[in-house]
Amino acid sequence: MNFNDIVGQRVIVESLRNAVINGMISNGYIFSGPKGCGKKFMAVIFSMALNCRGEAHDRPCGSCSSCIRTSNSNHPNLKLIKPTGQSIKIKQVREIISDTARKPFESGYKIIIIDGAEKMTIEAQDAFLKTLEEPPENTVFLLLAENHNLLLPTIVSRCQVFRIKPVDRMEMKSFIQARYDYPPMDVEAAVRHSKGIIGRALELLKDKENFKIRALYIDILDNVLSGNERDAILLAPETVEDKETAERFLDFSMSWFRDIMVMRECPKAFKDIIINIDSLDILSRHNLILTEDKLNSIMEIIKKTYIYVKHNVGIKNSIDGMLFNIAEVNSYNGKNSWS
Numbered sequence: 277m278n279f280n281d282i283v284g285q286r287v288i289v290e291s292l293r294n295a296v297i298n299g300m301i302s303n304g305y306i307f308s309g310p311k312g313c314g315k316k317f318m319a320v321i322f323s324m325a326l327n328c329r330g331e332a333h334d335r336p337c338g339s340c341s342s343c344i345r346t347s348n349s350n351h352p353n354l355k356l357i358k359p360t361g362q363s364i365k366i367k368q369v370r371e372i373i374s375d376t377a378r379k380p381f382e383s384g385y386k387i388i389i390i391d392g393a394e395k396m397t398i399e400a401q402d403a404f405l406k407t408l409e410e411p412p413e414n415t416v417f418l419l420l421a422e423n424h425n426l427l428l429p430t431i432v433s434r435c436q437v438f439r440i441k442p443v444d445r446m447e448m449k450s451f452i453q454a455r456y457d458y459p460p461m462d463v464e465a466a467v468r469h470s471k472g473i474i475g476r477a478l479e480l481l482k483d484k485e486n487f488k489i490r491a492l493y494i495d496i497l498d499n500v501l502s503g504n505e506r507d508a509i510l511l512a513p514e515t516v517e518d519k520e521t522a523e524r525f526l527d528f529s530m531s532w533f534r535d536i537m538v539m540r541e542c543p544k545a546f547k548d549i550i551i552n553i554d555s556l557d558i559l560s561r562h563n564l565i566l567t568e569d570k571l572n573s574i575m576e577i578i579k580k581t582y583i584y585v586k587h588n589v590g591i592k593n594s595i596d597g598m599l600f601n602i603a604e605v606n607s608y609n610g611k612n613s614w615s
């Protein structure tokens with residue numbers, strides 16, 4: 277494991293690598309980005325580099341005893357803090373502070389990774405700030421946050437902030453294909469669904485169940501658009517159990533109808549843009565069924581359902597209602613029934 281295993285973050289990697297080579301190490305770093313973007317992975321590689329015993333330009337070597345223990349999270353100079361329950365409490369921060377006051381167990385840096393740093397309570401952040409203002413020697417704090425704007429500005433200003441960017445689709449694809457042996461079409465679908473987040477793509481690929489669920493989603497939408505909405509509603513409970521699974525289904529539905537929109541608007545280039553490329557035949561069929569007005573109405577219905585689900589308003593009923601409404605829009609033939 278070394279810096280080359282970090283995909284699509286060239287600027288950050290260069291900056292970290294240079295810091296290691298030149299020995300210009302700050303006391304605080306923030307790695308910020310959504311779940312699955314590789315914040316922790318990056319922090320571990322950087323931690324390995326900081327205490328690696330290999331040649332400076334080659335750190336982390338990945339094979340010295342320090343690198344191996346760091347990557348296995350059992351290096352005595354490495355501490356990992358994460359929320360207990362909903363937050364990181366002042367007690368945990370105090371423990372870090374008294375811990376960092378002691379000398380490192382081994383020569384080198386003492387590294388504290390705070391995972392979910394934005395979940396520190398205000399008291400915890402205040403206490404942490406004091407340590408950051410007068411940091412013990414050879415101590416490096418690596419703060420991982422999904423949203424670093426939730427941290428006190430005074431903490432942020434004392435850290436070097438790295439915002440992890442969405443990974444380019446082609447780059448992610450070749451990265452996965454060089455390291456894993458998944459079928460190319462699965463990789464293509466996972467990468468397109470990942471929104472540039474490597475962890476999301478790998479999660480989709482690792483769990484075959486995800487592909488089964490996607491097939492079920494497609495089945496539901498196909499039934500709705502074929503006039504079998506009752507069958508669709510029978511399938512829905514298998515996929516929608518709570519807020520999280522409902523939102524996943526809504527995300528998928530939105531991506532599906534957006535793809536149809538893209539097929540219409542970019543007839544020449546849509547294959548590069550759409551997300552559900554592995555289901556092109558069904559998408560094309562739905563494209564023939566739906567008019568533009570119907571597509572717009574369907575997307576409005578999905579947007580409204582997002583709001584109900586977000587506020588926990590009868591989640592299962594909201595999804596059933598959405599499917600009925602989509603079916604109704606689809607079956608409308610443009611004439612009033614009494615005319």
Ligand SMILES: [Zn+2]
Pocket residue numbers: 324327328329330336337338339340341342343344
């Ligand atoms: Zn090493």
